[in-house]
Amino acid sequence: MKHLKLEELDSQLERNQLSGFWRTRVPLHASEAPYLWKWEPLLDGLLKASETIGIEQAERRAIRLVSPHLPIKTTSHTLQVTFSIVNPGEVAKAHRHNMAAIRFVVQGKGAYTVVSGEKFFMEEGDLILTPNWTWHDHHNESEDPIIWLDGLDGPLIQSLNILFFEDAEIPEQPVTRQTGESLSRLGFARTPKRDETHLRGVPFRYSWKDIYQALKAMKEADGDPFDGTLLRYINPTTGGSTYPTMSCEVQLFKAREATKAHRHTSTAIYHVFRGRGRTKVGEGYLEWKKGDTFVVPLWQWHCHENLSNEEAVLFSINDRPVMESLQLYREEAGN
Ligand SMILES: [Fe+2]
Ligand SMILES: [Fe+2]
Known part of the structure; x- marks a missing residue:
């Protein structure tokens, strides 16, 4: 048999949609740069959008945080953060998607989100869950605009090419449950009824009042050396992470508190709810x-x-549950 030149072999393979391993190296983890979005330009954009984008598009009135260091327009390669503003009297139409979403209320009160037939009222610092494939619509019946942070596992779901989205036939879903029912059924129950959908997360509201009380109570105990006084928002039916794809957390740092350095294979997006400080990254x-x-x-x-x-x-969302469930989670302490 006549010896082929390497170039000829390569092009022969290429013509047949094949590729020799001698030509490629599997790309290793490439370190990504951190990024910080200031509040002022974001708030200015939201206020302008609240005047420019009409009520008929209220559910689209959100501004996405886009990292300049990623190939796609998103906040991180797995999780995305947007901020929404809903004016008094507006309704953001009912829909559902298999992205899991959270709302963390940044400013305003008196609005509510309906999730799976239950109203969840929103006050500053509250966290509302809309798990994967739950119907949700947002209402603002208060006098003032409300601003919240939306956290979604969208980039992860898109990378799996599995994103589904559905608009409801009617703009507002019927309210079929008592307000606070989920808290009574799930928050205090020891052995709640479990089904498949509970594993995706449950519609739930964690009130800031309760969370802050818990943070205060824990403050005097020794905090985590890397994260200060930290609480995870757990799925009340499983005791596990908020969602299979996303963990929500909140942490408090005492006056002048400084943490030790660590690194891990999960990505986190932080929102500063109170105070000022700095985070050393690299x-x-x-x-x-x-x-x-x-x-x-x-x-x-x-x-x-x-x-x-x-x-x-600091309030934060991270993709640690994904890394853990794939046995890819790893953490190292610094010196
Ligand atoms: Fe949505
Ligand atoms: Fe960390």
Whole structure:
């Protein structure tokens, strides 16, 4: 048999949709740069959008945080953050999707989200869950606009090419449950009825009042060396993470508290709910204050520091449950 030149072999393979391993290297983890979005331009954009984007598109009146370091327009490669503003009297039409979503209320009160037939009222600091494939519509019957942070596992779901979305036939779903029913059924129950859908997460509201009380109560105990006083929002039926794809967390740093550095294979997006400080990521610092949002990409060394004499509170979402369920979670402590 006549010896082929390597180039000829390569092109012969290429013509047949084949590729020799001698030509390629599997790309290893590429470190991503962190990024911080300041509150002021975001708020300005939201206020302008509230005047420019009409009521008929209220459910589209959201602004996405886009990292300049990623090939697609998203906040991180797995999770996405947008901010929504809903004016008094508006309804954001009912729909559902198999992206799991959370709302964390940043400003305003008196609005509510209906999820699977139950009204969940929204006040500053509240976290409302709309799990994968649950119907949801948003209403603002208060006097003032309301602003919230939406956290979604959209980029992850899109990367799996499995994203489904459905508009409801009627703009407002019927309310079929008592307000607070989910808390009574799930929040205090020891052995709640479980079914498949509970594993995806449950429609639920974690009130800021309760969360803050818990944070305060824990504050005097020794916090986590890497995360200060940290609470995870757990799925009340499983005791596991908020969703299979996303964990929601909140952490408090006491006046001037500084944490030790660590790194892990999960990515986190933080929103500054109170206070001001800085987070060292790699060799650089992200200086933050109330309203700012920032991303700490996976496997980057990071530590937090409260720069004021007041407490600082960070709300965050991360993809740790994905890494854990795939046996890919790894964490290292710094020196
Ligand atoms: Fe939605
Ligand atoms: Fe961390």
